[in-house]
Amino acid sequence: MRDLDALDRRLIELLSREPRIGVLECSRRLGVARGTVQARLDRLQARGVIRGFGPDIDPAALGYTVTAFATLEIRQGRGRDVRAHLARIPEVLEMHTITGAGDMLCRIVARSNSDLQRVIDRVVDFDGIVRTSTVIALENPIPYRVLPLVTQDGKGLATPRDAARPQGEG
Template sequence: MTSLDPTDARLLQALDVDPRASMMALSQRLGLARNTVQARLARLEAGEALAPFTARVRPAALGLPLEAYLTVQVVQRSLSDVGAALADVPEVLEVTALSGAADLLVRVAAVDADDLWRITERVLALPGVERTDTALALRRLVEHRVTPLLERAAGGPDGTLPDGPGDD
């Protein structure tokens, strides 16, 4: 993993604000040469500090308005196999290995309660799965974000980007 200097953090902060910004716009905003911005982005992508760009489609737009979290307990030494099997379930959005009572946290999307039942049954049928618990997601109160971390890493007095050309 690539470590970030304050300029990298400012670059990532600018991308977080405007993910579609061009190299030229980023270079002007940050007061850096376009080639410098391009080289830094390439290094950040290669070092896995920058996740691949993708449109974040909301499952509800695909007819799956119900989201839930399954905590999954698996038999000893089966985490990798269960994780790989969960990747084959289309409604599984994310899988995270945990410490504590549950082994995995699985975020799923479903059409309705009956569909969630079907998905849960499919997860329970996977080899290595011992037990699941389900919690419905009622409302996302904080969306995925890294902005506060980028602001801190950028190192400004208040962590925000300095004014660039055209910022009055």
């Protein structure tokens, strides 16, 4: 755990569970001075550990009930252009360059299976994309999470508080 101490972990855990809590209330609950909490937050943000405090938005609640993953094969030397193309498609939630059978992996959403075809058509409507393979996610039993990485003790072991917490929380 690169330079995260117990207070950093407790602060991140508190903010993850209650993102709208203020600095003063954080300091009260953690039993430290307000200035200490603010300094820790500033440092964690500067280091990129905490990237933001925005709302966690569920695409399904916005009507995008289908999630799929598309593996893309791209023409050599066209990576930058393909990235720019994908960035213009709102339904492309994230893109990773990968090793293996493809070059890029995208998480995409759509309003329905037929709408997914529209999104895929838009994704592949670019000269730099040679081939795509798409799979539809049926369920998401472990949603994206980072908190378990923060709350482990630095040796890859969950803290006693984590062991008592049901899986899927955090």
